[in-house]
Amino acid sequence: MKLVWFRNDLRLHGHTPLTEALATGEPVMAVYCLCPAQWDAHQVAPLRRWYVLHSLLELGDALADKGVDLHVLECDDFAGVADALTTLVQEHGITALYCNREYPLNELNRDRAVADTLRPLGVTLNGSDDGVLVPPGALRTGKGTPYTVFGAYKRRWDVWMEHQPPAAPASPNWPAGKGRFVGRQRVEQALAAIDLPVRLTDLWQPGEQAALTQLARFADKSLAGYRQQRDFPALDGTSSLSTALSAGTLSVAACYRAAMQAMADAGARDGAACWVGELAWRDFYRQIMARFPRLARGAAFRPETDLLQWHDDEALFQAWCQGRTGYPLVDAAMRQLVATGWMHNRLRMLTAMFLSKHLWIDWRRGEAFFMEHLMDGDFAANNGGWQWSASTGTDAVPYFRVFSPVRQSQRFDPDGKFIARYVPELAHLDNKTIHEPWKQPLLAPDYPPPCVPHAGVRERVTERFKQAKADY
Ligand code: FAD
Numbered sequence: 200m201k202l203v204w205f206r207n208d209l210r211l212h213g214h215t216p217l218t219e220a221l222a223t224g225e226p227v228m229a230v231y232c233l234c235p236a237q238w239d240a241h242q243v244a245p246l247r248r249w250y251v252l253h254s255l256l257e258l259g260d261a262l263a264d265k266g267v268d269l270h271v272l273e274c275d276d277f278a279g280v281a282d283a284l285t286t287l288v289q290e291h292g293i294t295a296l297y298c299n300r301e302y303p304l305n306e307l308n309r310d311r312a313v314a315d316t317l318r319p320l321g322v323t324l325n326g327s328d329d330g331v332l333v334p335p336g337a338l339r340t341g342k343g344t345p346y347t348v349f350g351a352y353k354r355r356w357d358v359w360m361e362h363q364p365p366a367a368p369a370s371p372n373w374p375a376g377k378g379r380f381v382g383r384q385r386v387e388q389a390l391a392a393i394d395l396p397v398r399l400t401d402l403w404q405p406g407e408q409a410a411l412t413q414l415a416r417f418a419d420k421s422l423a424g425y426r427q428q429r430d431f432p433a434l435d436g437t438s439s440l441s442t443a444l445s446a447g448t449l450s451v452a453a454c455y456r457a458a459m460q461a462m463a464d465a466g467a468r469d470g471a472a473c474w475v476g477e478l479a480w481r482d483f484y485r486q487i488m489a490r491f492p493r494l495a496r497g498a499a500f501r502p503e504t505d506l507l508q509w510h511d512d513e514a515l516f517q518a519w520c521q522g523r524t525g526y527p528l529v530d531a532a533m534r535q536l537v538a539t540g541w542m543h544n545r546l547r548m549l550t551a552m553f554l555s556k557h558l559w560i561d562w563r564r565g566e567a568f569f570m571e572h573l574m575d576g577d578f579a580a581n582n583g584g585w586q587w588s589a590s591t592g593t594d595a596v597p598y599f600r601v602f603s604p605v606r607q608s609q610r611f612d613p614d615g616k617f618i619a620r621y622v623p624e625l626a627h628l629d630n631k632t633i634h635e636p637w638k639q640p641l642l643a644p645d646y647p648p649p650c651v652p653h654a655g656v657r658e659r660v661t662e663r664f665k666q667a668k669a670d671y
Pocket residue numbers: 429437438439440441442444445477478480481482484542543544545547548551569573575576577578580581582583584585588
């Protein structure tokens with residue numbers, strides 16, 4: 200018997216471990232390890248749990264339809280996974296385990312423990328890298344070190360993709376008959392324990408089928424205009440596929456192929472190329488996470504920036520969390536996050552930079568707050584995005600990158616439509632005043648004045664970073 204272990208790859212399409220296991224012609228079963236205490240320890244957002252559990256239900260039913268059993272094992276946290284899998288392996292006479300590799304530290308330690316336990320039992324382990332387009336470690340600088348600057352990484356990444364594009368997925372060799380979904384009830388119970396308003400869950404569609412439909416819709420309607428539209432949060436200009444990609448209900452190879460297909464149309468070429476660049480960012484942060492495990496322990500990527508003395512003002516932090524900083528676009532973004540479980544990329548950069556540079560609050564607090572709310576919460580992308588924004592990370596341009604919250608608002612939400620959607624107390628203002636309501640305080644009496652001034656931020660930040668560098 201062969202065993203396929205599903206983790207953040209909750210799909211049937213483009214799933215190498217599943218295809219390889221089925222290709223052996225031997226009986227195949229599948230497993231998923233439910234680790235709620237692991238989710239608790241890492242403040243995984245309830246909405247993300249909801250998405251994963253629903254997607255798991257869809258996966259279990261789909262596998263059963265294809266004749267493969269799925270067993271859901273309750274493991275509490277990662278520490279319990281090796282024992283639970285060992286019991287399953289012994290009960291079913293499993294001779295080989297197939298799964299996709301995961302690169303963050305806890306996942307690596309979990310998998311090492313599983314390998315150490317199963318190898319002596321004669322179980323062969325087969326890892327694939329469907330979670331990325333280019334596996335971590337595949338691209339190295341001339342000195343043999345990992346790439347730490349995106350521009351240089353992307354140039355090599357493009358060459359790799361040109362020569363080794365993802366192969367078209369093979370059709371799995373499904374067995375005859377119907378499979379069983381063992382533990383379905385446990386998944387339903389875990390779902391029932393998540394208390395979320397319907398207005399929130401109604402916004403999203405979990406599962407592989409919804410993800411594939413969304414990809415097709417995006418490729419058809421928005422990909423061509425992606426470069427022009429992607430920075431404007433009031434528009435539906437990006438794919439909203441981040442949750443599907445991070446939970447693996449959608450394969451990144453399917454996204455890449457969709458972009459390549461779109462490129463056949465000259466009108467869509469530029470937008471598709473731009474979008475592929477975002478898939479490269481995703482790979483980039485995954486290889487950073489894999490090569491620098493200290494990041495998973497909360498360390499800054501640039502060690503000297505761990506000397507920065509943050510001022511964790513609780514009132515300012517709460518103002519940021521609640522969308523009451525007095526800067527309309529920052530507040531609209533934070534309210535979008537809490538109200539929907541998602542935030543537009545430009546606004547993630549803006550709010551992260553605002554917290555770490557204007558409010559001078561430790562970026563780790565913002566990183567954790569994002570994880571508590573994001574449905575697409577993904578350790579590598581979130582940590583990478585936060586450290587980039589706080590200038591403690593891989594940004595090639597150092598700490599003098601400071602977004603002006605007003606200028607960003609005027610440029611990327613020129614009509615104030617996005618602000619009006621999430622900050623209703625400003626919705627009646629004209630498209631000039633809405634970016635700086637403090638200039639007409641009588642018109643927006645319920646809205647707070649700016650909690651800190653923008654003037655002087657760049658100078659203060661520059662000085663503090665220089666000092667940290669000198670002290671290091
Ligand atoms: P699209 O613009 O359609 O891009 C396609 C896909 O490319 C995305 O779905 C995502 O998988 C990937 N991608 C795009 N931009 C990035 C990026 N900068 N880094 C890594 N991958 C990227 N993304 C997450 O998936 N999970 C997170 O927890 C997360 N946290 C972030 C925190 C901060 C502070 C910042 C600045 C960025 C973060 N991102 C995160 C990256 C990015 O904001 C989201 O991936 C994007 O907004 C998702 O929207 P989309 O699916 O419409 O993206």
